[in-house]
Amino acid sequence: MLPVAPSRILRSAVASVLALVCGLAMVGGSAYALAVNLPDGDRENRAYLEAEPCASPPGGSADCLWEQEFTASDIVTERGRGARNELTLTAVDDPRFQTRTHAPRSILRRLEEGQKVTGTVWRGLPREITAGGDPGRTGHYPVDQRRNSLFLALILAPGGLVVTAVCALRLVRRRAPTRPMAAALGLGLALPVAGLIMPMFLGDLQDRWWGVLLVWSVLAVLMALTAWVSATYTSPERVEESAPGTDLRD
Template identity: 40%
Template sequence: MSQPSLTGILRSTVATVLTLLAAVAFVAFAVALAVTNVPDGTRDLDAYRAAPRCPAAPPGPAECRWTREFTVSGVRLTSKRGELDTVTLTDADGGRQRTAYTDRGPVIGDLAKGDRVTGTVWRGRLTEVAARGESQDTDAAPDDLRARYLIAGLIMIPPGVLVAAACVWRLGRRTVPNPSRGMVATLGLAVGVFFAGLFSPVVASGAGEDLRVTAAVWLPIAALMAVGARVYTIRGRNLAG
């Protein structure tokens, strides 16, 4: 086996270091995102739940919750991925407001043009609609953002750590011309785990942004990928032997 040239080693080392720095920055960004946002992730949701009813119509955005009647002037239900169902509501003054929903829930799936609904307004946003004894949050309602940022961490941190580990491994063997099967398997696992992270929230979307459900989908997929990477590495060693 021919020995790699000094220039080849240098180029490979520079590329590996740059990839390592990018992976570390990727992980650091995900960690900072979670640390910064998770502690206050329910601040708006708690304020909304604790907000009292407005005694009268507020002159502008207010911390109290104000309810008023609306007439449904349009309903658009879609099955396209990435698009939300929408309902256009008209108030007594003729003002129109377009509301969006993450699911068809107990209310909007049965709405038709001309129906009457009761809307809840908080901080100037229409956060909830109610009809026939049922209520449903709009897309403007405050959420528990903790799960959202923790799911983002689940998507970003494991593959970033795997890429960083493969880079450190490669730097320790920089004089060897080609990466080992273990390094290739680690990088392949990083890519697979990243896409598993993207895929898991989609599968778990019926439960909303639920970290436990998303992790329950992600963990078996990641475990199977890890086993596959291990088998690939061991088989390479056996062939080499």
């Protein structure tokens, strides 16, 4: 639930202006992220994918790929919002080479304490691990910032556009807000929440664009239907109490 009812926000010109600024900030933030990261946001990711295998064991951080055996320990697998799915990787031939990293839960739940895994090392960090023939990316895997920017725009831009449009209309009209306006504002403020709760439903789909888009679309449609019902539904009791021709809008 929203801490302040959308209808209360729209009744106040000051609150409407503040909400308008928030809407513009959401749209501007997503636009900035796209403008900065879309042109070359995959530089590190592309460098990793184009890296060649090392001819000999690297003495330290190197731009070539090297496969190394690690021991998995301190494995944590959780579900739900804010869940941790991580483990500690310790190099078998050099116990000083140890790192704590995230990994897919689908792989972690099949690992046992002390189990050996094969890691692909690039620039001094294990970027991928393979256990039982199943590969998975670690938290050190080079992130494609273009994808993150698209996710950010998906979360912020729709809600920001709705909030901006509703608040601008309210300020231009200079009249009491209608129920559809309040419902639309509630939808605009609630849409970013879908981005916060998405990890609860994504599971192993979080690395797949189509999975994120699917879950987001389902949550957005459910929220839009809720807003539509809120804007159009009138209880039977209210209809009976209202005189003929009375406008039932807030």
